Amino acid sequence: xxxxxxxxxxxxxxxxxxxxxxxxxxxxxxxxxxxxxxxxxxxxxxxxxxxxxxxxxxxxxxxxxxxxxxxxxxxxxxxxxxxxxxxxxxxxxxxxxxxxxxxxxxxxxxxxxxxxxxxxxxxxxxxxxxxxxxxxxxxxxxxxxxxxxxxxxxxxxxxxxxxxxxxxxxxxxxxxxxxxxxxxxxxxxxxxxxxxxxxxxxxxxxxxxxxxxxxxxxxxxxxxxxxxxxxxxxxxxxxxxxxxxxxxxxxxxxxxxxxxxxxxxxxxxxxxxxxxxxxxxxxxxxxxxxxxxxxxxxxxxxxxxxxxxxxxxxxxxxxxxxxxxxxxxxxxxxxxxxxxxxxxxxxxxxxxxxxxxxxxxxxxxxxxxxxx
Amino acid sequence: xxxxxxxxxxxxxxxxxxxxxxxxxxxxxxxxxxxxxxxxxxxxxxxxxxxxxxxxxxxxxxxxxxxxxxxxxxxxxxxxxxxxxxxxxxxxxxxxxxxxxxxxxxxxxxxxxxxxxxxxxxxxxxxxxxxxxxxxxxxxxxxxxxxxxxxxxxxxxxxxxxxxxxxxxxxxxxxxxxxxxxxxxxxxxxxxxxxxxxxxx
Numbered sequence: 001x002x003x004x005x006x007x008x009x010x011x012x013x014x015x016x017x018x019x020x021x022x023x024x025x026x027x028x029x030x031x032x033x034x035x036x037x038x039x040x041x042x043x044x045x046x047x048x049x050x051x052x053x054x055x056x057x058x059x060x061x062x063x064x065x066x067x068x069x070x071x072x073x074x075x076x077x078x079x080x081x082x083x084x085x086x087x088x089x090x091x092x093x094x095x096x097x098x099x100x101x102x103x104x105x106x107x108x109x110x111x112x113x114x115x116x117x118x119x120x121x122x123x124x125x126x127x128x129x130x131x132x133x134x135x136x137x138x139x140x141x142x143x144x145x146x147x148x149x150x151x152x153x154x155x156x157x158x159x160x161x162x163x164x165x166x167x168x169x170x171x172x173x174x175x176x177x178x179x180x181x182x183x184x185x186x187x188x189x190x191x192x193x194x195x196x197x198x199x200x201x202x203x204x205x206x207x208x209x210x211x212x213x214x215x216x217x218x219x220x221x222x223x224x225x226x227x228x229x230x231x232x233x234x235x236x237x238x239x240x241x242x243x244x245x246x247x248x249x250x251x252x253x254x255x256x257x258x259x260x261x262x263x264x265x266x267x268x269x270x271x272x273x274x275x276x277x278x279x280x281x282x283x284x285x286x287x288x289x290x291x292x293x294x295x296x297x298x299x300x301x302x303x304x305x306x307x308x309x310x311x312x313x314x315x316x317x318x319x320x321x322x323x324x325x326x327x328x329x330x331x332x333x334x335x336x337x338x339x340x341x342x343x344x345x346x347x348x349x350x351x352x353x354x355x356x357x358x359x360x361x362x363x364x365x366x367x368x369x370x371x372x
Numbered sequence: 373x374x375x376x377x378x379x380x381x382x383x384x385x386x387x388x389x390x391x392x393x394x395x396x397x398x399x400x401x402x403x404x405x406x407x408x409x410x411x412x413x414x415x416x417x418x419x420x421x422x423x424x425x426x427x428x429x430x431x432x433x434x435x436x437x438x439x440x441x442x443x444x445x446x447x448x449x450x451x452x453x454x455x456x457x458x459x460x461x462x463x464x465x466x467x468x469x470x471x472x473x474x475x476x477x478x479x480x481x482x483x484x485x486x487x488x489x490x491x492x493x494x495x496x497x498x499x500x501x502x503x504x505x506x507x508x509x510x511x512x513x514x515x516x517x518x519x520x521x522x523x524x525x526x527x528x529x530x531x532x533x534x535x536x537x538x539x540x541x542x543x544x545x546x547x548x549x550x551x552x553x554x555x556x557x558x559x560x561x562x563x564x565x566x567x568x569x570x571x572x573x
Contacts, residue, residue: 023374023375026375027375098405098409128428129428129429129503129504129505129506130428130429130432130505130506133429133432133433133436134432136432136436137432137433137435137436137440138435140435140436140439140440140441140444141435141439141440143440143444144409144412144439144443144444144447147444147447147448147451148409151405151451159451163448163451163452166444166447166448167448170440170441170444173440190506
């Protein structure tokens, strides 16, 4: 493969040309990807919230937000500003420390997980060996934050909601991890970049969705359950538990929960796109198109177009999945807690195990198609 | 010392300090819920130290298993049986306290001696960074660590079967309920009499 655009190298080199030492130039580079990650995740959430409002409105034959900016695009920003300026109430008999730390523990791992999402061969924050495993590990921290905020609120609805959320999160982590494991087994690597590259070359035909028809359904159901989206939103079921573990929260702490849930939704969609929909790959294989027209694949303008196309493709796939999640919200009813746990342990877990076993068998039998 | 080494040293000291403080908190705090949450902090700092040792897979597994599974399980257990009760003062409690202190000090001396006596230097000292840690771990698990690996999986399987049998009450014969033995499970469904005792019957 060609080297592609090396942003870090170029940035450090240009700073060195200005007379800075290599160490200092690297130090100046380091906060940039982190800041970009935070900004990118937040903008992704703003778009997801706007989409949620508009699509929900369209499903219910309403118009939705209209006056804040063109087509109401500024409505999520207005929501955010409102939440920032709201009074931050800590209930009288709650545990103020745990009450404050809880939302942070829920949100920080989700933002950290953005580290592993690649938008192009070189356009990723890091390429770590354990990539996708890091995402699974980090997402398992969230239940502690949920239990913490549920307990600290000193409210029976909050405690019940927190316990439900943690139980749901643990139960669906296992099918999720098994579905991911089947993909990892085919690409022989935990790195997200390797997983995408294993699907590249044949356009839409090479995507894992064809090789893992059961795996991707399990993954999507489990991911929806992890994000507490309908039909699995029973930790915050309004009719039963007021708002679950969020009942006592207001202002910025509530905003953290809200932000966390949407960041998690967008993140799950991105990871789904990486695992099953070929990440930054286009529907038709275009990397050979340059060679067809006799353009060197190291031409700078081609690389810029390639990178832009990669980011666009990843985002299109991810937001298509967000769209299906929002449609699902207005299509299916909420399940009960016993149905949820039965589905998780008695159906998804065995099916995911069989899927893993089948993938291993197919990998041994057809090594050319299943990444031998 | 360049930036990378500086960051490593600073993070090592921060991680060690948080780990020691959180571990002391687990033991010394009287509120058991705080202890459980601080235990999560101990596990997280341990994962950070694994990361500093270039063991990325072990660090992620530490977070997944210890923080995500074991600590959550402990929290669940605490929150489901969170019964606030005042313990009555036992006569001669100081004997227990002193014996506990002796046992703990003995353990500490034993572990300290082990730390000092063990030759920690690996021969030959390799500075090569292992890129594919998962591959190396997998090879070890299926060659020289095969027996411990298989034994651990058998142990976990036994624990799982036991848990299922305990959860499915129909496997336990019913006549145990008649006799009041020490083996009666505490969470057995109590008789309605006992439940209505508080209503002034």
